[in-house]
Amino acid sequence: MLARSLQRLARPGARLMSGAPGSEKIAMVGSGNFGSALVRILGANAQRHAVFDDEVRMYVYEEMIDGKPLTEIINTTHENVKYLKGAKFTPNVRAVPDLAEAVKGATMVCFCLPHQFLKPLMPTIKASVAPGAKCLSAIKGIDFDDNGVVLISDLLREGLNADVSVLMGANVANDMAHDQFCETTIGYKDEKNGELFRLAFDAPALKVGTVKDTVGVELCGALKNIVAIGAGFSDGLGYGGNTKAALIRIGLKEMIKFCKMFYPNAGIDDNTFLESCGVADLITTCFGGRNRKCAEAYAKANKTKSLEQIEAELLAGQKLQGTLTAKEVNHILKMKGLEHEFPFFTTVYKISYENAPFSALTETPYQ
Ligand SMILES: NC(=O)c1ccc[n+]([C@@H]2O[C@H](COP(=O)([O-])OP(=O)(O)OC[C@H]3O[C@@H](n4cnc5c(N)ncnc54)[C@H](O)[C@@H]3O)[C@@H](O)[C@H]2O)c1
Structure with missing residues (x-):
């Protein structure tokens, strides 16, 4: 049922009771090699599907490249020249160096950055995203505490009090950047959120499968x-x-x-x-x-x-x-x-x- 509703929604201009046009605002925390490859897809899909707000914001840990801020280069050339050279974003992708601004009002927050950088960012994210925002982690790594393994998605669930899906797959970023066909897997706990994220990432060159198994x-x-x-x-x-x-x-x-x-x-x-x-x-x-x-x-x-x-x-x-x-x-x-x-x-x-x-x-x- 849900999948069918979202398929209808996939048609430009289509409406879904729980998803008015433009109601889902996507942000990505991370702008490295894989983060940028994913944002490329999110940007194109935000234009393709009515339920998504046109703009996709990408938090960029600012650095200077040949004397210019990386965000400025991305926003003028539509290319992450440092981490994903040679692949263009659609113009609706906006690189933002301020974390709070990047995720402000976001209803779908994706995470893709080396996991060692995640924890200090969470309080700002929690304070800025839309109430009830759903999250997706594409971070490959684990953490630990005195009791043993801590999953990154659990850190996010706890830190943000949010539902968290995960995306992992055979996805070498530089190959994806050239639209070479590949597959990926989204693991979800909440089916509706899993389907929304599938809609956000599924593309002609990226076939997304979903499973109810985040761990x-x-x-x-x-x-x-x-x-x-x-x-x-x-x-x-x-x-x-x-x-x-x-x-x-x-x-x-x-x-x-x-x-x-x-x-x-x-x-x-x-x-x-x-x-x-x-x-x-x-x-x-x-x-x-x-x-x-x-x-x-x-x-x-x-x-x-x-x-x-x-x-x-x-x-x-x-x-x-x-x-x-x-x-x-x-x-x-x-x-x-x-x-x-x-x-x-x-x-x-x-x-x-x-x-x-x-x-x-x-x-x-x-x-
Ligand atoms: N590259 C791939 O092919 C690939 C594929 C699948 C999954 N992944 C996973 O995606 C995750 C992110 O990898 P990536 O390839 O996008 O990143 P990356 O390793 O290419 O880039 C590092 C990123 O970290 C940022 N950074 C550096 N210092 C920082 C700091 N102090 N605070 C916040 N950010 C900082 C940099 O600006 C850059 O955006 C990892 O968990 C990785 O395992 C990567």
Whole structure:
């Protein structure tokens, strides 16, 4: 029923009782590589679908590029020349350096920024968005507290008192920026909100699937980055496809085990692992993507360069997420005495941050 109503709404000019034209105001918190790729789609869809207000605001952590503010460059050239060069936004996308102004009155707030920057932004966001605003997180990462894992979507739910959907998938931003066909997965708790976000993101080159499983979708998005680091080490050591396939299989098993062990009652659906957010994202991230690339360079340099140095050299301001996630997951595993249950995640961590040699990648007894 709901899906049909929203399909009707998808036609320009269509109306829905609960969604008058222009009633949904979209904002994006984040303007990096993937954040910008998503905003490109949101901008086009805001023009396409009547329910969305025309303007899409994008919060930009301001920086100067060749003496000019990045926001000014984006608003005149319609291109994020630093993080998504060569791809144009529709003119209804407005880059805003002031966070409160960027999210003021927004009814649909999307989040896509490296998770380490999120927490300090939340009070301002809470004070500025429309009452009852719904949120969506495309952030791939996890946090932790004294009790163990904290999902980024839970941080948002708690900090903003809002319903939060998640979007994760096989989505290398630079490929999306050139409209190469791909899929993604939205995990929702509230079906109506999940469908609205699907409408906002679904596009000819981005097929959005929806599942009622936010936890499985989000954990897949975060944990696959650890596997990508292992895959990058494998590439850097000169191993071929057989080795990488073995590591992907082993990594996927640990991802599933982690999900089930830490969230036994969250309704994680086995089918989620077969969606774009699961096996597809795992494959793309172990072949393309920044985590694999940096891990390959780290292995090639045989640890003579630090991860920070490699991140700075190869990513031009983008952030390496997989090693940070490996560290955060290891912190939780250590705290719970569970390192031995996750030998692959532990090995990736120990090669990245401790003295473990690269040979541990293939010599550790995995299950
Ligand atoms: N790039 C991809 O292909 C891709 C694909 C899927 C998901 N993701 C996920 O999307 C999330 C965001 O990644 P991205 O690629 O959009 O970002 P990015 O790594 O390209 O860019 C970093 C962003 O952080 C901002 N920033 C730097 N310092 C900051 C600060 N102190 N406070 C606030 N912002 C600050 C920068 O301005 C920039 O917008 C991550 O969780 C990532 O795992 C990325």
